Every structure is written in C-alpha cells, then in structure tokens.
Amino acid sequence: MSALLELKNVKKHFPLKSEKILTREKPVLKAVDGISLAVHPGETLGLVGESGCGKSTAGRLALKLLEPTDGEIWFKGNNITSYSGEQLRKLRKEMQIIFQDPYASLNPRKTIEQTLMEPMKIFGTPKNIRKQKVDYLLDVVGLSSYHKRRYPHEFSGGQRQRIGIARALALEPELVICDEPVSALDVSIQAQVINLMEDLQAEFNLTYVFIAHDLSVVHHISDRVAVMYLGKIVELGEANELYSNPKHPYTQALLSAVPETNPHHEKERIILNGDLPSPANPPVGCKFHTRCPFAEEICRLQEPELKPVSENGQMAACHFAKEVIVEKQLS
Numbered sequence: 001m002s003a004l005l006e007l008k009n010v011k012k013h014f015p016l017k018s019e020k021i022l023t024r025e026k027p028v029l030k031a032v033d034g035i036s037l038a039v040h041p042g043e044t045l046g047l048v049g050e051s052g053c054g055k056s057t058a059g060r061l062a063l064k065l066l067e068p069t070d071g072e073i074w075f076k077g078n079n080i081t082s083y084s085g086e087q088l089r090k091l092r093k094e095m096q097i098i099f100q101d102p103y104a105s106l107n108p109r110k111t112i113e114q115t116l117m118e119p120m121k122i123f124g125t126p127k128n129i130r131k132q133k134v135d136y137l138l139d140v141v142g143l144s145s146y147h148k149r150r151y152p153h154e155f156s157g158g159q160r161q162r163i164g165i166a167r168a169l170a171l172e173p174e175l176v177i178c179d180e181p182v183s184a185l186d187v188s189i190q191a192q193v194i195n196l197m198e199d200l201q202a203e204f205n206l207t208y209v210f211i212a213h214d215l216s217v218v219h220h221i222s223d224r225v226a227v228m229y230l231g232k233i234v235e236l237g238e239a240n241e242l243y244s245n246p247k248h249p250y251t252q253a254l255l256s257a258v259p260e261t262n263p264h265h266e267k268e269r270i271i272l273n274g275d276l277p278s279p280a281n282p283p284v285g286c287k288f289h290t291r292c293p294f295a296e297e298i299c300r301l302q303e304p305e306l307k308p309v310s311e312n313g314q315m316a317a318c319h320f321a322k323e324v325i326v327e328k329q330l331s
Helices: 057-062 086-089 112-122 127-140 146-149 157-169 186-203 215-221 237-246 247-256 297-301 321-330
Strands: 005-015 028-039 045-046 070-075 095-098 175-178 207-211 224-229 234-240
Touching: 005 057, 005 146, 028 057, 045 057, 045 215, 057 070, 057 095, 057 175, 070 321, 112 127, 112 157, 112 175, 127 146, 127 157, 175 297, 186 215, 186 237, 207 215, 215 237, 224 237, 234 237, 234 247
Parallel strands: 045 207, 045 224, 095 175, 175 207
Antiparallel strands: 005 028, 005 070, 224 234
C-alpha cells in the first residue's frame, strides 16, 4: 500500500543566539534531526517520547506549518516540500490538526458557529450547506445544535476539545495530526474523547498521526508506534509487538514507567541515570548512550541506523538490539 504521508530524512534546526560574535558555525537547536516515516491510509501512527524530544515539531513539519531545514515531505505521492502560497492553501483541505490546548486553540471572540464556518467560508462552501454542516459536525462530536451560539468560555475542557475536533473535520480531510489532544483533559474525559476519535476515524475514513507522551493512550488507539528521543526515531513497529517486546533500551525504560493496573503484579522499574541532554548540544554517536545501561565504546563513536530487528518489521536504532532482547528475556 502506498503511503499517504511520508517524511524522508526530515530535519528542523532552530537558530540560537551566540555569545561569540565572530564564529563560522551558528549554534542551532536540533528539534528534529533526520527522521523518516511513512503513514498509510486509514491507520493511526502513534508518536511518543519525553517532552522536548521533537514529536510536536515533527507533526507541524508534516503539515508544513513549519518549514523543514532539510529533507522531503511527501503527501499522496507528491513532494510538497517546496509548496507555498496557493499550492499550500489548497492542500489545507486534506490535512488538518487537533491542537493540544482546547483553551488556547479557540478564538474567545467568536461563537462556535463562526469558528466552524470559517474554514468552509474560506474554501467557498455555499452558505446554506455551511449552516447544515455546522449542526451535523456538532452532532457527530456529541454536542447539540444550540451550542453553536455560545462562546468558548461557556464550555468545559472536554467540550472545547470536541469543538476542536469538529473544526478539524469541517473540510473533510484525509490526514489529521493529533498533537497531544487529550493531555490537558481529566482522565475520565480522555477516555470519552479517545473513543470519539476512534468512531470518527471509522466513519470518515481518517488517517491519524497521534502525538502523545501517555503510553497507555497511544497503545489503545495506535496501529503502529514510533518512539522519539532527542529528535531521532529510536524504535518503530506494530503497537502490540512494540509494547510486549520492546527492542530499544529507551523504549524499555519508557514502558517500565507505565503504571500497572493490577496491584498484585510487580513490575521492575528501569531508572535511567543522568539528565536528558540538550538538543542544542546532543551527544556524539548514539544520542542515548549517556543514559543507556548497555552503552559500549562504539555507541560513543558511531550513530546506529534505524534497521529491522525482527521478522515482523520492527525497527530499532541500537548497536546492541539483540543483546538487549536477550537481557530482557533473561530478566
């Protein structure tokens, strides 16, 4: 199956102010440092990692909300890396985003009806159809038509996020980037919104890139999962396989921190030593070697490639993936 969205060695480096005036090399923050991903039609790809690992930046790069420093972005078989102006505007109908903060992503001066109508008005949807569609969108996200005359401050956080989802669906996109859409919500509301998103995916044939740091939420909704660390993808694979048999030591550490639902089942925590290095000055070689319990000399010198480590296509960027797997099985 051909990919709907594909990132090829995409990088995003943000320039930093330098204290040295006369210097050839300008300091940069390497938010995304060469990632390659393919997202297929109808699937949900989960993107997880610690805060500051570059996952939200990667989502914005996929939508061309940020210009990549290097690499290529492909959508529906077309290289959109250089798209701008009218080309990019037409593309907006097919790719949308659900923002993390339901309080900041809605205009407080506009009613919900005005918010939902705005994208349809921009793309020339007839007025009578716009009014019908607003009622329909509110209905599919679990709100009533009388809500359209209210302002954002009159809604709870969960209701605002439902409005954000409705806005993302207004132009009937194929791809939706979900940038931590439930992290600002209560746990009970999170489950409702996640179930809603799954129902909408089936109804509208949507493709999701689901960005989150909550591993249990990502496991529930994703078909495949990519794990990011310091701007790099360190592991990628089918969700159930990755969660039951992680191949990268960083993924193992992340999963060991997920709370256990069974109080009688004890799980061994993997405590990583040291702090997360700065993306402005990442380590040479494997970016994880400063905190990795399996690190050897080669890890400090040579950066590992993301390559297959199992028969079912699971990939990991680790020089000692096989040794890590054996160690996990023995423990």
